Amino acid sequence: MNKALKIFITGVNGQLGHDCIRVLKEKGYSNFLGTDIDTLDITDEKAVNKMILDYKPNIIFHNAAYTAVDKAENNADLVYKVNSDAPLYIAKAAKEVGAIMFLISTDYVFDGKGSTPFEINSPKNGLSIYGKSKSLGEDNVIKTLDKYFILRISWLFGINGNNFVKTMINLAKSGKKELNIVDDQIGSPTYSYDLAKKMVEMMETNKYGIYHVTNDGFTSWADFASKIFSECNLDIKVNKVSTNDYLKMNPNQARRPLNSRLSKESLIKNGFSLLPTWQDALKRYIHQELKQ
Numbered sequence: 001m002n003k004a005l006k007i008f009i010t011g012v013n014g015q016l017g018h019d020c021i022r023v024l025k026e027k028g029y030s031n032f033l034g035t036d037i038d039t040l041d042i043t044d045e046k047a048v049n050k051m052i053l054d055y056k057p058n059i060i061f062h063n064a065a066y067t068a069v070d071k072a073e074n075n076a077d078l079v080y081k082v083n084s085d086a087p088l089y090i091a092k093a094a095k096e097v098g099a100i101m102f103l104i105s106t107d108y109v110f111d112g113k114g115s116t117p118f119e120i121n122s123p124k125n126g127l128s129i130y131g132k133s134k135s136l137g138e139d140n141v142i143k144t145l146d147k148y149f150i151l152r153i154s155w156l157f158g159i160n161g162n163n164f165v166k167t168m169i170n171l172a173k174s175g176k177k178e179l180n181i182v183d184d185q186i187g188s189p190t191y192s193y194d195l196a197k198k199m200v201e202m203m204e205t206n207k208y209g210i211y212h213v214t215n216d217g218f219t220s221w222a223d224f225a226s227k228i229f230s231e232c233n234l235d236i237k238v239n240k241v242s243t244n245d246y247l248k249m250n251p252n253q254a255r256r257p258l259n260s261r262l263s264k265e266s267l268i269k270n271g272f273s274l275l276p277t278w279q280d281a282l283k284r285y286i287h288q289e290l291k292q
Helices: 015-026 045-055 076-097 129-144 164-173 192-202 221-231 243-249 265-269 278-290
Strands: 007-010 032-034 059-062 100-106 148-153 178-182 209-212 237-241
Touching: 007 015, 007 045, 015 032, 015 192, 045 076, 059 076, 076 100, 076 129, 100 129, 129 148, 148 192, 164 221, 164 278, 178 221, 178 243, 192 278, 209 265, 221 237, 221 278, 237 243
Parallel strands: 007 032, 007 059, 059 100, 100 148, 148 209, 178 237
Antiparallel strands: none
């Protein structure tokens, strides 16, 4: 491994950015520059260009994104600037300095129809502004660079930020005795620490392309919640509801894919190991991170 590699990281204050720094340090890398909204406006092409050309990284981890899926529906202009234009600016700068670019994408680029896991080349047809903007961001990177990794992930949770696991635990601690949770959206939770480890593993290979990188196995939001409460010894009743019924109770939300199953065939084909199961990841996250 080349520990002298220079690594540029956006979204460093988010769940994944935080764990990218953590894993790089664990692996002995010390030459990295992390940025977030307070130090770089990624929608400002000149600012992006200047920072990347000044730093001249070998690797770029572009983690930053507009991820508030429901709010995105009413903020399309900003969402497209962040999720579609910014990856283009970063890709152009990466090309100029010869850097390898990682773009973090999402299961939301698909329409969620059927029950078969989506392959990396399955037709994209996002249902929401968020999904459509991320899809265009992918396209912008692909048309600009030859050396890129596009990693589609789903249901992210990590220590540094808000996520479904923390929300469930906080609701339980606030005194909730039962919750209505969707059971017909199926996907794979992704632990940001496990994802960051895979990114660092990938970055010194030349196996460029699109990958689906989530923890192994599939579950529903309702069963995910039940497992969270079980791991935390919290006595909460989970009422399983359909997406349609949930939307009646909570209107004005973005459309979400029912099927977020992502095929890991590209990982296997290129010799990368699968991430641990989501159950294993959740257990480590709750017992090693949240209980510290």
